[in-house]
Amino acid sequence: MAGNKQVVSPLPGVFYRKPSPEEEEFVTEGQKVKPGDVIGIVEVMKSFTEIKSEVEGIVSKFTVESEEVIDVGQVIAEIE
Amino acid sequence: MYLATRYEYGGDEFLFVELSEEMSLEANFTAMAITKKLSEMEIEGIQDICPSNASYMVRIDPDVIKADDLIQELKRIEKSVENLDNVEIQSRLVDVPVLFEDPWTHETVMRFRERHQDPESTDIEYAARINGYDSKEDFIEAMTSSPFLVSMIGFVPGLPFCFQIVPREKAIEVPKYVRPRTFTPERCFGFGGGFSVVYPVDGAGGYQMFGISASPVFDGEQKLPDFQDSMVFPRQGDIFRYRRIDRDEYDSVRNQVENGTFEYRKKDMSFTPAEVLKDPEAFSQMALRRLYND
Amino acid sequence: MIKVLKPGIEATVQDNGRIGYYELGMPPSGAMDKFSYSVGNWLVGNQDGAASLEATYMGPALEFQEDATIALTGGELPPKVNGKSVSMWETLKVKSGDILSFDFVKNGARIYLSVAGGINVPEIMGSRSTYTLCGIGGFEGRSLKEGDTLHIGNDQQDDVKEGTKVSSEFVPQYTKQHEIRVVVGLCSYRLTEHSLQNFLKTEWTVTPEANRVGYRFKGEKVEFIPREQPFGAGSDPSNVVDLGYPVGSIQIPGGVEPIALLNDAVTGGGYVTVATITSTDLNRIAQTKTNEKVKFESVTLNQALEERNAHRSNLSKIKDSIQQQQ
Numbered sequence: 148m149a150g151n152k153q154v155v156s157p158l159p160g161v162f163y164r165k166p167s168p169e170e171e172e173f174v175t176e177g178q179k180v181k182p183g184d185v186i187g188i189v190e191v192m193k194s195f196t197e198i199k200s201e202v203e204g205i206v207s208k209f210t211v212e213s214e215e216v217i218d219v220g221q222v223i224a225e226i227e
Numbered sequence: 228m229y230l231a232t233r234y235e236y237g238g239d240e241f242l243f244v245e246l247s248e249e250m251s252l253e254a255n256f257t258a259m260a261i262t263k264k265l266s267e268m269e270i271e272g273i274q275d276i277c278p279s280n281a282s283y284m285v286r287i288d289p290d291v292i293k294a295d296d297l298i299q300e301l302k303r304i305e306k307s308v309e310n311l312d313n314v315e316i317q318s319r320l321v322d323v324p325v326l327f328e329d330p331w332t333h334e335t336v337m338r339f340r341e342r343h344q345d346p347e348s349t350d351i352e353y354a355a356r357i358n359g360y361d362s363k364e365d366f367i368e369a370m371t372s373s374p375f376l377v378s379m380i381g382f383v384p385g386l387p388f389c390f391q392i393v394p395r396e397k398a399i400e401v402p403k404y405v406r407p408r409t410f411t412p413e414r415c416f417g418f419g420g421g422f423s424v425v426y427p428v429d430g431a432g433g434y435q436m437f438g439i440s441a442s443p444v445f446d447g448e449q450k451l452p453d454f455q456d457s458m459v460f461p462r463q464g465d466i467f468r469y470r471r472i473d474r475d476e477y478d479s480v481r482n483q484v485e486n487g488t489f490e491y492r493k494k495d496m497s498f499t500p501a502e503v504l505k506d507p508e509a510f511s512q513m514a515l516r517r518l519y520n521d
Numbered sequence: 522m523i524k525v526l527k528p529g530i531e532a533t534v535q536d537n538g539r540i541g542y543y544e545l546g547m548p549p550s551g552a553m554d555k556f557s558y559s560v561g562n563w564l565v566g567n568q569d570g571a572a573s574l575e576a577t578y579m580g581p582a583l584e585f586q587e588d589a590t591i592a593l594t595g596g597e598l599p600p601k602v603n604g605k606s607v608s609m610w611e612t613l614k615v616k617s618g619d620i621l622s623f624d625f626v627k628n629g630a631r632i633y634l635s636v637a638g639g640i641n642v643p644e645i646m647g648s649r650s651t652y653t654l655c656g657i658g659g660f661e662g663r664s665l666k667e668g669d670t671l672h673i674g675n676d677q678q679d680d681v682k683e684g685t686k687v688s689s690e691f692v693p694q695y696t697k698q699h700e701i702r703v704v705v706g707l708c709s710y711r712l713t714e715h716s717l718q719n720f721l722k723t724e725w726t727v728t729p730e731a732n733r734v735g736y737r738f739k740g741e742k743v744e745f746i747p748r749e750q751p752f753g754a755g756s757d758p759s760n761v762v763d764l765g766y767p768v769g770s771i772q773i774p775g776g777v778e779p780i781a782l783l784n785d786a787v788t789g790g791g792y793v794t795v796a797t798i799t800s801t802d803l804n805r806i807a808q809t810k811t812n813e814k815v816k817f818e819s820v821t822l823n824q825a826l827e828e829r830n831a832h833r834s835n836l837s838k839i840k841d842s843i844q845q846q847q
Binding site for chain 2: 540541542543544545546547654655656657662703704706707708751752753754755756757760761762763764765767768769770774775787788789790791794797798799800801822825826829833
């Protein structure tokens, strides 16, 4: 399919690319993902919410850094 | 006694009254006397009364009662209890079994070293040293040989702030953590400022951590006999004696708690502030005799 | 019955709160935005104090297993029934099998779902509100989970017609900048004059640590007046002898990052509190979210009471207009 699909945060908070500091990143740029694959988590109000891909494709880039405070509706990553 | 009382608005629904900036038995007894009298008066528009250590707070419905009118009433009440002569405190003497330096608290102590004043020591080593005790043993002896007055319930449901009934020069004082912890184990026996506490549930906290109480202060399911009337055990005015126990006794109390049979060793007693203030040490020893012998 | 298909985050059953238990250390809990909560109950004809669902930032997905009258009020988390947008601030009917879900939050932070009859959970100490720290009240003392089933209660007193609306003049507009009115006081004497002025001038940013317990803000460091600490208080200049905290009071541990203590906050502790959010503006702070800006505006008690009366008068106008539409 042509064009990029953006992954958008449904809520504000702190974005993490790893499940915990000691672990590997959920996905890296260039990696293939399927719908339902977790690409990051957002922490807010001491709750952790998984951000999942809704499409199949390749993660072309992350548009926010890990541990960055993000806003609701902010684009986290792009999938081609 | 001289109290420099400050009356402050806490927004439009609260009044905060500070009797003294520093903690003392006098200030606490006065706060107790005022709030007791206030609650007996059943004034319309008062929604909640929160007695605390050297202060108290009242929540009002400002559509029913004006904050400034209530302040006038509170000033009259304060005057009427000024010399604490006619104040009688309904109290319970309670034995609270504490395992000092238990493994669970110790694990937490080690986990949060970087938030502590002295990362090289444990909390109890640090507290013993800055209070001038030669050893942890002497420090534990000081905390367990005189009982504490439950001077406030708060922070979270059932947490007793306890102020030891000793002359001022013997009172223990420790700083709070430099940065509060995100975790404290349930029933942890802690100390901060001039107060010892038992944390009712797991949660954040900033007090130094010395051990763990075998018995609960909060029982949300109200299964234990001491919790039939309230999910919170401590009441302001209670006198708690923290008694050092070993691991065997700890395990045995925990078993009793688990199978629902645990009951605090306790005795009802009433006393007047004057009895305590005249000679805190004599009062403390009398209270211990009452609790364990009579 | 209402089945929880997706829980959202921090969706809890709330009502007017558990008032009168400070002496046990029990915070009031209850709906954070009482304005939206109350109006929601009126839109479905409930008696005051019926329990509603409060959802924050991300709404749940719920399947109604019986016909019901509902209303959605509060922050704008655009609601959908069976995937089709429905209005907020309006009496809606749903049928058995209908699914209620929400889009990403647009404005505000918390939405209230009121159901005719109220959410039926046991009353604990006079309230159905959830207090998650001790696991009491609400639905099993916790936030909703996938698979939970909520029962509808009998707290309805009037039938309200489908399509009954709150006039737009009364619907709050939430932006990303908030002016929150406070009464300065409590232990504000501990702040230097300069710091107190800075506290009121600073545009604070709501951090991700903002929930029903409290909101933490980032901005300027504040300085306390140096002193020899009074006995029993602890050694930090931001420490006081442990005292009671009013709901809405703002403390500044260590002089960094003020925290506004809200409905599920600790009832007391040993940090200097410097101001209290007015009862009216507690409804507004409840609708601010992480990354938004807050300025604290100092008002006198009388101004706070005037504002409270204006707020009351708006509420009764809304109540009247709902009745007039019947």
